[in-house]
Amino acid sequence: MGTTNIRAFIAVVMIAAGLISSGCQSLQSQPDNSLYLQLGERAGIADVVEDMLYLIVEDERINHQFKGINVARFHRNLTDQLCELSGGPCQYKGREMRELHAAMNITNTQFNALAENLILAMESNQIPTGAQNRLIKQLLPMYSDIRHL
Ligand code: HEM
Structure with a gap:
């Protein structure tokens, strides 16, 4: 993998991790106030x-x-x-x-x-x-x- 490909790969992984964690947050039950x-x-x-x-x-x-x-x-x-x-x-x-x-x-x-x-x-x-x-x-x-x- 060239440097550009590695950068692109890292960016994709980071975006995916962000999406997964924000998805998890919205699934967590929020306290009902x-x-x-x-x-x-x-x-x-x-x-x-x-x-x-x-x-x-x-x-x-x-x-x-x-x-x-x-x-x-x-x-x-x-x-x-x-x-x-x-x-x-x-x-x-x-x-x-x-x-x-x-x-x-x-x-x-x-x-x-x-x-x-x-x-x-x-x-x-x-x-x-x-x-x-x-x-x-x-x-x-x-x-x-x-x-x-
Ligand atoms: C669901 C019903 C009730 C709830 C949620 C409740 C809640 C409380 C709370 C939070 C305190 C203060 C606790 C503290 O300062 O450490 C308190 C104190 C007190 N409650 Fe109740 N209470 C209830 C019913 C009653 C009833 C029916 C009576 C009498 C008719 C009563 C008489 C008192 C008295 C006299 C105090 C003051 C005691 C003192 O400071 O020496 N309570 N109550």
Whole structure:
């Protein structure tokens, strides 16, 4: 093979390698962040959690459970958790769910009250109903940890 042929051969190999690797990338499953985007990213989620906190304070069914908590920490950790659960680039760094809620003896009514407040907060932040349902669906598996079943 002459020098020109070798150069041409190398160029073809490089192009082929490029095509194969880009093809592989498109085959790799990309993380689905569509829910995160629908929720308005971390800032949108933070607004929802803030509004949910105001509703909790007014809600006689559950506000006694929240007396004296560190509000800033709750807000930060729940925001990160919902961000992560919805496919966003956050990492939940709070306490373990089961341990954290164990001593609270949370009832079904209280669990539903919190979910209701979350939905109301999403509603007042114009989150589309489909996205609301998708987020609630992500939270449902936590039911047995929160209720300590
Ligand atoms: C799916 C439902 C729920 C989720 C995803 C959830 C999530 C969380 C998260 C992420 C935190 C903050 C953790 C940390 O700061 O380390 C937290 C704290 C807390 N949760 Fe829940 N929770 C749920 C249901 C409930 C319910 C139903 C109640 C009571 C009615 C409740 C009462 C509390 C309280 C009082 C705290 C603050 C504890 C403290 O800082 O000492 N949670 N929860």
